Each structure stands twice: as structure tokens, then as C-alpha cells.
Amino acid sequence: MRALLLATTVLSLACGTPALAQPAAPPVAYPEGRLDDAVTPSAYRLDLTVDPAQARFSGKVEIDAVLKAPAASLFIHGRDLAMRTAVATVAGKTYPATWKQLDDTGVAQLTFAQPLPAGRATFAFEYDASFGDGPAGMFRVKVGSDWYSWTQFESIDARAAFPSFDEPGFKQPFTVTVRTPAGLKAVSNAPELSVAREGGLDVHRFAETLPLPTYLVAMMVGPFAVAEGTVPPTPQRAQPLPLRIVSTKENAAKLSFALEGSKGIVTRLEDYFGTAFPYPKLDQITSPIMPGAMENAGADLYQDALIVMDENATTAQKRSFGMVVSHELAHQWFGDLVTPAWWDDIWLNESFANWMGYRIGNEWRPDLNIGAGALAEGFAAMNTDALLSGRPIHQSIEKNAQIDAAFDSITYGKGGQVVAMIAAFLGDDKFKAGVRRYMAAHRNGNATSADFFRAMAEAANDPRILPAMQSFTDQQGVPLVTFAGANGRYTVTQSRYARLGSTAPDTRWGVPLCVRRADVRSCSLLTDKGGVVTLGGSGAVMPNAGGTGYYRFELPRAEWNTLIAASASLPSGEALALADSLRASFMAGRAEVPQLVALARTMVGNPDSYASGAAFGGLQALSEWELMDEPAKAAYRAFVGKTFTPIVRDLGFDPRVGAYSGEPSERSQRRQQAIGALSSVAKDPALRARLAAAAAAFVGGDSQALDAAWYGPALDPWLAAGGADAAKALLEKALASQDPVFRPAALGALGASGKVATGKWLLDEVKDSRLRLSERLGLVRGVVQSPETREWGYAWMTAHLDELMSGGGGIFFASRLPQMLAGFCSVEKSDAMARDLRARMAGKSAELELERTIERVRSCGVLREARGAEVSREIVKLR
Numbered sequence: 001m002r003a004l005l006l007a008t009t010v011l012s013l014a015c016g017t018p019a020l021a022q023p024a025a026p027p028v029a030y031p032e033g034r035l036d037d038a039v040t041p042s043a044y045r046l047d048l049t050v051d052p053a054q055a056r057f058s059g060k061v062e063i064d065a066v067l068k069a070p071a072a073s074l075f076i077h078g079r080d081l082a083m084r085t086a087v088a089t090v091a092g093k094t095y096p097a098t099w100k101q102l103d104d105t106g107v108a109q110l111t112f113a114q115p116l117p118a119g120r121a122t123f124a125f126e127y128d129a130s131f132g133d134g135p136a137g138m139f140r141v142k143v144g145s146d147w148y149s150w151t152q153f154e155s156i157d158a159r160a161a162f163p164s165f166d167e168p169g170f171k172q173p174f175t176v177t178v179r180t181p182a183g184l185k186a187v188s189n190a191p192e193l194s195v196a197r198e199g200g201l202d203v204h205r206f207a208e209t210l211p212l213p214t215y216l217v218a219m220m221v222g223p224f225a226v227a228e229g230t231v232p233p234t235p236q237r238a239q240p241l242p243l244r245i246v247s248t249k250e251n252a253a254k255l256s257f258a259l260e261g262s263k264g265i266v267t268r269l270e271d272y273f274g275t276a277f278p279y280p281k282l283d284q285i286t287s288p289i290m291p292g293a294m295e296n297a298g299a300d301l302y303q304d305a306l307i308v309m310d311e312n313a314t315t316a317q318k319r320s321f322g323m324v325v326s327h328e329l330a331h332q333w334f335g336d337l338v339t340p341a342w343w344d345d346i347w348l349n350e351s352f353a354n355w356m357g358y359r360i361g362n363e364w365r366p367d368l369n370i371g372a373g374a375l376a377e378g379f380a381a382m383n384t385d386a387l388l389s390g391r392p393i394h395q396s397i398e399k400n401a402q403i404d405a406a407f408d409s410i411t412y413g414k415g416g417q418v419v420a421m422i423a424a425f426l427g428d429d430k431f432k433a434g435v436r437r438y439m440a441a442h443r444n445g446n447a448t449s450a451d452f453f454r455a456m457a458e459a460a461n462d463p464r465i466l467p468a469m470q471s472f473t474d475q476q477g478v479p480l481v482t483f484a485g486a487n488g489r490y491t492v493t494q495s496r497y498a499r500l501g502s503t504a505p506d507t508r509w510g511v512p513l514c515v516r517r518a519d520v521r522s523c524s525l526l527t528d529k530g531g532v533v534t535l536g537g538s539g540a541v542m543p544n545a546g547g548t549g550y551y552r553f554e555l556p557r558a559e560w561n562t563l564i565a566a567s568a569s570l571p572s573g574e575a576l577a578l579a580d581s582l583r584a585s586f587m588a589g590r591a592e593v594p595q596l597v598a599l600a601r602t603m604v605g606n607p608d609s610y611a612s613g614a615a616f617g618g619l620q621a622l623s624e625w626e627l628m629d630e631p632a633k634a635a636y637r638a639f640v641g642k643t644f645t646p647i648v649r650d651l652g653f654d655p656r657v658g659a660y661s662g663e664p665s666e667r668s669q670r671r672q673q674a675i676g677a678l679s680s681v682a683k684d685p686a687l688r689a690r691l692a693a694a695a696a697a698f699v700g701g702d703s704q705a706l707d708a709a710w711y712g713p714a715l716d717p718w719l720a721a722g723g724a725d726a727a728k729a730l731l732e733k734a735l736a737s738q739d740p741v742f743r744p745a746a747l748g749a750l751g752a753s754g755k756v757a758t759g760k761w762l763l764d765e766v767k768d769s770r771l772r773l774s775e776r777l778g779l780v781r782g783v784v785q786s787p788e789t790r791e792w793g794y795a796w797m798t799a800h801l802d803e804l805m806s807g808g809g810g811i812f813f814a815s816r817l818p819q820m821l822a823g824f825c826s827v828e829k830s831d832a833m834a835r836d837l838r839a840r841m842a843g844k845s846a847e848l849e850l851e852r853t854i855e856r857v858r859s860c861g862v863l864r865e866a867r868g869a870e871v872s873r874e875i876v877k878l879r
Contacts, residue, residue, distance in 0.1 A: 049179040052140040052147035058128040072115040077159035077166035079106030105400035106159035133773040134810035143248045148222030158214035171211040187220040218296035225252035237276035247286040250738040251308040258307045278337040289774040295331030304740030315665040327357030341446040351415025372572040372610040379580040381413025389851035394473040404815040404845040424548045425512040434459030468510025479551040500589040501862035516545035540566040547573025567603035575611035583618040593874035609669035625825045632872040639878040641682035647674040655694040679713040688717035715749035735770040751782020759783040784820040815845035818853040830858035
């Protein structure tokens with residue numbers, strides 16, 4: 001899964017009334033996490049009747065299993081299922097059962113009047129259940145005049161669609177039958193064998209799947225548009241692979257880009273793994289409310305905007321396609337074919353797929369510079385990993401409520417960079433050999449992190465690799481490598497990075513330390529507290545050569561300044577490493593404001609868009625954290641304007657559709673960075689007026705007036721000038737549109753309007769049925785995160801917290817809810833959050849993220865109190 005950190009966000013959060021009332025307390029002790037080994041499933045037969053236009057669906061399910069010992073009761077999974085019958089058949093004898101759901105995570109109990117004997121059994125169930133409104137379980141959405149339904153089961157939402165043993169360690173074949181209203185299409189993991197009319201319904205029968213865990217099962221129903229093709233044979237696969245892009249009818253004209261792009265990605269993945277695509281067909285399906293993507297075996301599911309596009313799409317959209325499709329398709333091998341034994345090893349799935357997403361995406365379209373994004377994501381994850389409140393990549397998961405919290409930036413960003421660091425240290429050939437060894441040993445089965453580490457160590461033939469890797473996966477925190485010395489000879493010391501006002505515990509890693517000076521490169525494995533690095537050459541010292549190392553560095557002042565002066569010519573990864581480490585040094589109380597200014601002035605000229613985009617990261621953080629007083633804010637705005645105005649003058653600017661079609665991607669990205677900075681930071685009046693005029697024409701009906709690249713920069717000034725009438729007009733245009741780029745951009749602009757009156761109207765008054773649950777949640781997120789409406793949004797959020805945490809938001813929304821509040825910067829506010837929210841989130845999936853948010857807000861407050869006056873004093877000098 002690629003769980004994008006997008007706004008999924010509520011007003012009225014009704015998701016249907018659960019069919020099963022919850023008891024005040026369970027009558028017996030029960031497993032709150034992993035089930036016991038009393039029952040092992042061996043095959044499922046699912047027969048579901050699915051009409052997306054109705055509020056509920058129904059099912060008949062049979063599960064073949066083996067009972068380890070005689071049992072009068074057993075535990076299984078099922079959430080909010082209205083169970084009509086539940087029986088077990090053993091040796092031809094039927095045993096009726098009583099079904100009882102024990103908790104809101106979907107642990108259930110089957111109780112039999114007489115004990116079941118040990119041995120082979122078949123469990124049979126008949127039930128019905130509500131569709132979800134958000135992307136979890138079996139959910140439905142109305143698009144235009146048509147209803148569609150999809151499934152999204154990771155992590156533990158298969159139990160909301162059918163009774164099951166819903167754990168990744170159970171892998172077995174599924175035989176799926178889906179009954180739909182006549183004329184609707186149905187999609188599942190395996191090829192469709194037949195469609196027959198029975199009792200007025202179309203009965204779609206699918207082939208038996210290869211062994212799968214429940215979370216990778218998929219069932220989609222609707223009047224879909226379909227683009228069909230094949231992936232040509234490759235050295236690893238003798239036959240063409242059937243390939244389809246499946247989306248809602250409104251997107252029919254924009255499916256060919258994904259069809260052709262997916263072909264190239266599949267062939268590159270087959271080459272890397274050295275084996276054919278693992279499943280007999282591949283469907284790439286989209287949904288308008290999916291906040292990311294999901295690697296269902298042979299039936300991947302994506303957010304519309306990740307797939308629906310053409311060659312004229314923005315560089316950012318095409319980059320997302322390449323990275324996310326490569327990520328999800330890498331999972332077909334690494335995750336689907338070989339699956340974690342339990343959720344504590346899900347990091348390996350996601351971290352590896354994240355690394356592969358950037359690597360294969362970059363091979364597919366080198367012109368898009370997708371690969372550099374991997375390091376940008378890894379360095380961003382350090383901001384979370386640097387907190388004292390947190391977790392290691394590889395953590396024990398004891399309870400169901402802990403599972404969703406594992407799908408965070410530590411798993412994706414840190415994990416991906418750790419995989420990249422290991423691959424770079426081993427060398428590509430040895431790392432690939434280790435991956436292939438691991439895949440061959442566990443094909444169609446389950447594996448653990450220890451299995452992966454063993455394969456890597458065997459491929460590398462280096463006993464140091466295993467403890468070095470585990471030091472990064474099994475320990476929380478970011479290593480800080482401090483350099484002392486000059487003229488090519490340095491002592492280095494490792495410690496755990498901590499922000500100003502925090503004291504980190506003493507921690508040691510096996511750091512693959514690579515240092516570069518000009519063309520001279522030195523790599524070593526730093527396992528002790530300190531060491532010595534000697535370099536020839538001349539010029540700036542780059543302590544993280546290539547930027548692939550997962551660590552921060554600290555330099556003597558003169559070495560910092562020399563490196564900053566060279567930042568315009570650094571490779572992308574090294575530029576990102578420099579920007580991250582310098583910003584982190586300032587947050588720890590060491591680097592100086594003039595150094596951040598010098599980096600912004602210089603690195604903005606770096607030809608790589610990721611590097612130039614990071615140039616102002618440190619200064620912009622100081623602005624957003626309100627470390628600048630009003631005169632300093634004015635000076636900063638002027639500085640941004642002076643920096644980016646010549647760039648826009650050189651590149652030119654025309655907001656109309658297609659003005660820059662066919663332009664090199666890096667040039668397009670540079671223009672977008674410059675326009676964004678001038679409009680949102682410098683508040684350039686002439687540019688904002690031009691953008692607002694283009695937005696007004698577009699909303700007024702001129703479809704060519706505004707290219708998708710400028711939706712955000714243009715809608716903001718138009719809303720700022722237009723007041724309530726503009727907000728109402730934009731909401732109507734958004735809800736009348738099914739465009740997968742414009743609709744979320746328009747709603748995002750409304751939520752982030754910065755006007756309390758607009759926020760109150762959106763959250764308390766708008767009741768339009770066309771506004772989907774996930775979109776309502778996105779409005780909440782925008783209001784709470786915007787600086788001007790933050791305080792009002794906090795009060796609204798705390799008043800509606802129970803609704804927000806109810807689970808209707810879909811993939812991991814509840815676990816990420818506290819992230820909305822991370823923009824505050826105050827010791828007092830962190831205390832208020834602890835008082836208002838800690839008890840209410842205790843034991844929930846959001847518990848860890850709340851502690852991180854409290855620490856972020858407190859740490860920011862400490863920094864502002866300690867360095868705010870210094871920041872304002874230095875920034876006001878800018879010229």
C-alpha cells in the first residue's frame with residue numbers, strides 16, 4: 001500500500017448503524033491482537049450479492065479449515081455483520097453456532113452447543129452488512145448518476161465484508177462469486193470465468209486465486225469504463241499478460257496513459273525480480289475517494305488522480321503515477337507473493353516497495369526525475385524519527401489498535417531510505433541477489449524480517465551487515481555524525497540527534513558512513529562511538545555522499561559555509577542532505593540564521609527541482625512556526641519576491657491550459673516552485689491578481705483559462721478577494737465536477753481559505769449530499785491546519801472528536817488525526833492538547849501520533865522562546 005498523506009477528512013460522519021450491538025464488556029477473555037492457533041483456514045468460497053445502489057450487501061461464505069483440538073467455542077473475525085446463520089460441518093455432521101462480536105475491532109466468538117471434534121471442518125455463514133461511506137471494508141460512492149462499490153481491506157477491514165481469519169499469516173486460495181444487478185461489471189483478483197443471468201442478477205464467477213491473505217482480496221462492482229491491453233512477453237514470461245485500467249465512466253477518455261505506462265513498469269519489475277508477474281492478469285482500478293493505493297493481488301486499487309491522466313498532466317501527477325504504480329506493482333512480488341507473517345513485519349513490505357517505487361519509476365521515465373523523491377521522503381521522515389515519542393521501524397504489535405499506526409512516515413520514508421542505504425552499501429548486484437534468494441525461499445508463503453536479513457547476509461557474505469541493518473530497524477531515532485577538524489582530516493562521533501530542549505538517550509548504530517570531497521570518496525561502517533575520516537582532494541566536504549545515508553551531520557562553522565557555497569552544484573541527494581542537516585542543526589540550537597539565508601540564496605539555483613525546492617525549507621519553517629515578528633515577516637516576503645521574480649521572468653508564465661505542454665519536466669517544476677513562492681509566500685499583488693482573474697474565468701465557464709498546474713495558486717487569491725459568493729460558487733463547481741484533479745483542489749482551497757466564517761459555513765452548514773464523507777473530512781483538515789482558522793478549528797475538532805475517531809474516514813484516518821494539530825507552536829498549546837485529547841485517544845490507533853504531535857508543538861514552542869528574537873533580528877536585515 002502507498003498510503004498518501006492526503007486530506008481524508010467530516011462533518012456528519014454517519015456510516016450506517018452497526019447491525020450488531022456491542023456488549024458493555026466481553027463475557028470471556030479474548031485475543032485483542034493475534035488469534036490463537038486453534039483454527040487454521042485452508043480455503044475460502046465467497047458468494048456476495050452486491051448492488052452499490054442499495055445501503056447493504058449480503059453474503060454466503062464457506063471457510064475450509066483445520067481444528068487443532070476439540071473446541072466448544074473459537075475466535076474469528078467479523079465486524080458489524082448481521083449474522084443470520086453460522087454453522088460448522090465436521091465429518092458430515094452439522095454443528096449450529098452462536099455468533100457474537102466482542103469488540104469494535106471485529107474480534108468475534110463462535111459458540112457451539114456441543115464441542116467440535118478436531119480435524120477438518122467447513123464453516124458456513126449467511127449475513128448482510130452496510131456499505132461503508134469511507135474507503136474501508138466494502139464501500140460505495142455515487143459518481144454522477146451511478147453508484148459504484150470497491151473494497152479496501154488493509155489492514156484489518158476484510159472482516160467488515162465477510163467473516164474470516166483476518167491475519168496476514170493465513171494464506172489460502174479464494175474462490176469468489178459476485179452477484180450484481182444486470183449490466184454491471186465486477187472485478188476480483190482472479191480472471192473472470194463466466195457471467196450468467198440467475199434470478200434477475202448477473203452472476204460473475206472468478207477463477208480460484210493463488211494463496212492470499214484476507215487483506216489482499218478485492219471485489220469491485222459498477223458500470224465501469226475499461227481500457228484493455230496486454231503486457232508483451234518478456235524473457236521472464238512467455239505469454240502476454242492481460243492488463244486493464246478500470247475506472248468510473250467519467251474518466252473513460254483518460255485511461256490510455258496508465259495502460260501504456262503500466263506495461264513498461266511491469267516489464268522492469270520482472271527484470272529486477274528475475275521472474276514473471278506472479279498472477280494471471282492485472283487490473284488497475286481507480287476510486288475517487290481512495291486516499292492512496294492498495295496492492296490487491298492482480299487487482300490494484302488507486303486514487304483517481306494517480307491513474308487518470310494524459311501526457312499533458314502536470315509533472316507532479318506523472319511523477320506520482322510512476323512512483324506509486326511501481327510501488328504497488330512491486331508489492332505483487334514483495335508482499336503478495338511473499339507476505340509478512342504478522343503486522344510487526346509490515347515495515348519490510350512497505351519500505352522495500354517504497355524504495356522500488358522510486359527506483360523503477362525512475363527507470364520507466366528518467367526525464368521525470370522520480371528517483372530523487374525517495375531521498376526527499378527519507379529526510380522528511382527524520383523530522384518524525386527525531387522525536388523522543390515514537391517507535392522503531394520494526395516494532396512489536398500486540399493489539400489490533402496498534403496496527404494502523406505502523407503505516408506512517410517511519411515505515412515508508414525511513415524504511416525506504418534504510419533499504420536504499422543497505423542496497424548502496426552492499427552494491428546493487430549483491431542486494432538484488434539477496435532479494436531473489438528471499439523471494440525464492442518463501443514464494444506463495446509468509447516470511448519475517450529475520451528471513452530477509454538472513455538472505456541479505458548470505459548474499460553479502462559479510463557478518464557485519466546483519467547487526468548494522470538491525471541497528472536501524474530495531475532502534476528509534478536519527479543518528480547524528482559530528483565532524484571535528486579541518487583540511488581533510490576529521491574525527492567523527494556518533495550520537496542520537498535531539499532538538500533544542502530535548503535530551504536523547506545514548507544510542508549506537510552501525511552507520512554506513514560515506515564522505516566525499518571533490519572526486520575522492522571514503523566509505524566505512526561506523527560502529528563505535530567515534531572514528532577518523534581522512535580525505536584527499538580539495539573543496540567542500542560532503543559528509544553524506546550521494547545523500548543515501550540515513551543520518552544527519554554536524555560540521556565546524558567554516559566547513560558548513562564552504563558546503564553551503566557549493567550547494568548550487570551539488571547532486572540532488574547531497575543537496576537534500578545538506579538542507580536537512582542544516583535545518584536540523586538550527587532546530588537543535590547550533591546553526592545560525594545567516595547560514596539558512598545563504599543556503600536559500602545559493603541552492604535555489606541548483607538545476608535539480610528537488611534541490612531547488614528544498615533551498616528555502618529552513619527559512620520557510622521559521623516563518624510557519626511564527627518565529628518572525630511583523631517587520632521580519634515583511635522582510636522575508638520581500639526577500640522571497642526578490643529571489644523568485646527573476647526566475648518567473650526568465651521562464652515566462654501563462655496560466656491557460658496547455659501553455660507548457662511538452663516542456664521538460666524540470667523546467668515545469670521550477671516554474672511551479674517560483675509561482676507558488678511568489679503567490680503564497682511573497683503575496684505578489686500583480687501575480688495574485690492575474691491568477692485570481694484566471695480562476696474567475698475558469699469558474700465562470702472558460703475551461704481553457706486555467707491549467708491544472710495552477711489550481712491551488714489561483715483559487716487561493718480568487719477566494720480571498722471574492723468572499724462568501726466566491727466560496728459558494730466554487731463549492732458548486734467542485735460538486736458538479738467529477739474531475740479527479742480539479743474537484744479535490746477546489747475543496748482543498750475552500751478548507752484552507754483562512755476565513756473563520758467560511759470554515760463555520762463549511763463545517764456546520766453545508767449539507768449537500770454530493771459532498772462525500774472523505775471530502776467532508778478533508779474540509780476539516782484544511783480548516784484545522786490553516787494558521788488563520790487553526791484556533792477555531794481546534795475547538796471544533798475537540799467538540800466533534802468522537803465522530804472524527806469513529807472509523808468512517810477510511811484508511812488510517814483515525815490514526816493520523818492528531819497530525820492536523822502539528823502546526824501549532826507553543827508550550828501552552830501542547831499542554832492543552834495533553835489535557836484535552838490524551839485520555840480520549842488512550843488505547844486508540846491515534847495514541848502514538850498524539851504524543852508525537854504534543855512533542856512537536858512543545859519543541860517548537862521551546863525553539864520560538866529561545867531563538868525567536870534572534871530570527872527576527874537577522875531576517876529583518878535581508879536585502
